[in-house]
Amino acid sequence: ILAGVLFDLDGVITDTAELHYKAWKELADELGIPFDQAYNEKLKGVDRMSSLRLILQNSDRKFTFEEMEELANRKNERYRELLTTLTPEALLPGVRKLLKALRREGIRTAVASASRNAPTVIEKLGVADLFDYVADAGAVALQKPDAEIFLKAAEGLGVHPLRCIGIEDAEAGVMSIHRAGMPAVGIGTPETLPDADHHVSGPGELTPALLREWMK
């Protein structure tokens, strides 16, 4: 029986990937490191430090840990500046309706994102009140594809993981959901997310009835 729905943020609730890209691109340009939209795909669902490491792989010089921390902070400051432009219009179609329908049916909802900025993002999108819990990405030791963030989200809801379903747009996230023992809904296709149990092209296609069905 379905009791909790755990949402990834970027690519599921909104497309912050573009803003992340802008902020990383500015940094990469300053450092003279090649970086484009195609490479940005690799950063989806990947936490901040790991994303930076992927970008710095294309540099011919080495960076100390202190330098890397400074670069990650600089990117985050720029990203947070860009987040001030976010409005409810940036919600992916159907998200608000789905959250309301789930609440009406007594199904609890949480955010299970790698982003430490998740609370700010859902606030700006005007849906913070519609989530029962936001797992703290900053308190997670093992990032996606480890199960930790989805298990923490279930725990925060007070719902057993085996009564939860997860929604993701990234491979690492789908793996994370499976490791937590939950069925995974992929926002994408069997080609982009071969391991997801079910696929939809956007959150607007989801309903409580469909999610209940997929729990069986």
Ligand code: B16
């Ligand atoms: P932050 P998700 C992820 O969000 C993004 O997809 C990824 O590109 C980003 O690096 C990561 O959050 C960390 O974000 O720098 O804000 O902590 O897809 O897990 O919701």
Ligand code: MG
């Ligand atoms: Mg995502």
